[in-house]
Amino acid sequence: MYSFCRIVLAVSVCFSGPLNAALVILQYHHISDETPAATSTSPELFRQQLERINELGLKVVNLEKGTTEALVPPEISPQQVALTFDDAYESVYTTAWPILEQARLPFTVFVNTDAIERKSAGYMSWEQLRELAESELVTIGNHTSDHRHLVAVPGESRDQLNARVDSALSNADNTLKRRLGLSPRLFAYPYGEYSEIAQAAVRDRNWLAYGQQSGPVGTCSDPTALPRFPASNAYGALPALTDKLLSDAMPAEKSEMPSTVIKENPPRWKLALPEGWDVAKLTCFAPGEGRIPARALQKGVVEIKARNAFPGRRSRYNCTYPQQDGNFYWLSQAWVNPEKPETQPQLLPSQPAR
Structure with a gap:
């Protein structure tokens, strides 16, 4: 309802340039x-x-x-x-x-x-x-x-x-x-x-x-x-x-973003890149591993996958791509493994209840 984006590789309304900052x-x-x-x-x-x-x-x-x-x-x-x-x-x-x-x-x-x-x-x-x-x-x-x-x-x-x-x-x-x-x-x-x-x-x-x-x-x-x-x-x-x-x-x-609930561990993420982007400049990270591979599948599409299974309930893949001004495009995919235990709300026992 609020987002109208469609990736059109040559002229993309998703493209976020200097006039349409985030x-x-x-x-x-x-x-x-x-x-x-x-x-x-x-x-x-x-x-x-x-x-x-x-x-x-x-x-x-x-x-x-x-x-x-x-x-x-x-x-x-x-x-x-x-x-x-x-x-x-x-x-x-x-x-x-x-x-x-x-x-x-x-x-x-x-x-x-x-x-x-x-x-x-x-x-x-x-x-x-x-x-x-x-x-x-x-x-x-x-x-x-x-x-x-x-x-x-x-x-x-x-x-x-x-x-x-x-x-x-x-x-x-x-x-x-x-x-x-x-x-x-x-x-x-x-x-x-x-x-x-x-x-x-x-x-x-x-x-x-x-x-x-x-x-x-x-x-x-x-x-x-x-x-x-x-x-x-x-x-x-x-x-x-x-x-x-x-x-x-x-x-x-x-x-095109996948479900956060994983069906395999580690999960695979297929990401479409805008026309002209160099896959070699895409940098992706996973917690505990540092940089992880981004493998080109076909023109403009990469597969991102961590090397090891996530040990906990939540994780994410963070990806960046350099801009000409030295700043970065940034995108993160969250992952949840529902087989792992839920987190309990934090308690602060040293503080008395009102």
Whole structure:
């Protein structure tokens, strides 16, 4: 509905050049030195990241507006950045919010409603969320009610998964209406995992949905599987972040992107490249392996496959291609192995419940 791209190799509406630059979305959880390392960004690094965005002359924009402009850009669309926070952790209110309010930078908080209802340790309260929601800088998004994986578990039928997905989305929406008077059309998948059934549920609601696979949003991006760059301590160091902030969306028709749910391990990814691209310049990576092969199958089509099976539940292939200005096109394919155990929500036992 939001994306109109069709790869036409000579003249592609997917091609994202200087006049139709992308939206780079940064994804955060905690802004703290005292929370789980894998999902935390230190306050000092967070300030440095915002300073780098400013130094590069990039504008931080409202997520929905920026996404819409990236998917269907005006005649001239500058490179833009959006800031997002998953789960509604308390450090977003106590640490990130004062910094962003002072700088007058917009951001989005995706709310896991059951955790707020339970007054779980480490999460915001409804009072704090209500204060944020009243600011013109803040957008509230849906992050499901129960924060469960939206991929079928072994033995779960399509009907059962469909009912579970519908319940998770609708229950959160109803709670946000009751608590905040809002019915958001922005949604983030828990753990960045999505299935065709989850995407269909989002599409039927006319929502925009965001994953955790890296890359910018461009004209070819799927509105039900929009990429974001994780910006935690592990991924948000300034040298690498600069490359990400200046990256452009790699032209790739969304209908050609494979399902995230793997049927073989490691999975194969067939990717069509625009006319004139040199396969030798395409660089693809897999976690734990570094660079992986991209083998030409036929003119303009490559097969990308890791050397080894993924040991965990989630993985991804990240691919880049150099631009003439020294920056990169960037595209990521997320993978989920449903045979591996689901992740349990992080608990912060040292913090008392309210």
